[in-house]
Amino acid sequence: MDEFRFQITEEYEGERIDKCMAMLIDTLSRSYIQKLIRDGQVLVDGRPVKSSYPVQADEEVAFTLPPSREPDIRPENIPLDILYEDGDLLVVNKPKGMVVHPAPGHYSGTLVNGIMYHCGSELSGINGVMRPGIVHRIDRDTTGSLIICKNDKAHNSIAAQLKAHSITRRYRAICYGVLKEEERIIDRPIGRHPADRKKMAVRENGKHAVTHYRVLQRFQEYTYIECELETGRTHQIRVHMASIGHPLLGDEVYAPGRKCPFSLQGQTLHAMIIGFIHPSTEEYVEVEAPLPEYFAHLLSILQ
Secondary structure, three states: OOOEEOOOHHEEEEEEOHHHHHHOOOOOHHHHHHHEEEOOOOEEEEOOOOOOEEEOOOOEEEEOOOOHHHHOOOOOOOOEEEEOOOEEEEEEOOOOOOOOOOEEEOOOOHHHHHHHHHHHHOOOOOOOOOOOOOOOOOOOOEEEEEEEEEEEEHHHHHHHHOOOOEEEEEEEEEEEOOOOOOOEEOOOEEEEEEOOOOEEEEEEOOOEEEEEEEEEEOOEEEEEEEEOOOOOOOHHHHHHHHHHHOOEEOOOOOOOOOOOOOOOOOOOOOEEEEEOOOOOOOOOEEEEOOOOOOHHHHHHHHO
């Protein structure tokens, strides 16, 4: 039997362990997962639990499967736009359309495949074989800065800063409509959508979520904005902007029915600046990812 490990992220907090595992590992049926749990093959922070156990953020789930089920994650020579790198970590400018980490049935072409080729064995192992080096992520069609950790010390340091909401994260976005307020703080809790578990929504019983935005430029039908995250919930900017009636341009999930006259691949959202305390030097490091070509071109069209 081979052991697999992964860490619970905030988006799954409160879910039953069997349901959480079924959502994360779609190659295993929920009934089979429940059998693993009954047999004591699933441990949460080193202890056996029942299928109804509600998982908490940062808990480690370990489970065993026959060796044949171990995913084959291989290094691939994928070009990477590296903005910063040292012995502890690197910051990568993720392109549009690239998935951050492998998932069942999709084990190639991801950012993880590329960083495994670039870094070799120099990646943190806290999030297991599926997510080596990955301490946070951005959506497939969101571009920009992403921290990759080369060792567990760096991983723990960055994870702690993320949990404390002390990392600087400033995004650029274009939203539908003309925003009247120059600046605004959107303070609305976010949780799983009640009808569609793949989506998030503003919900009273959701997790605390705060987004700051300021207007950079107004156009006839759109607004160019900078958003700064105070918290880091799944799809936070996309959900918050949609909740005030100004979803992001090109967002096919949170702007259904909106006509987009441009040829876009998903939402116009770019993680431009990320700043953190370096795990070894303890100095503040800030990295900027330039606007992708499609985004800059779109701005020129809207002028």
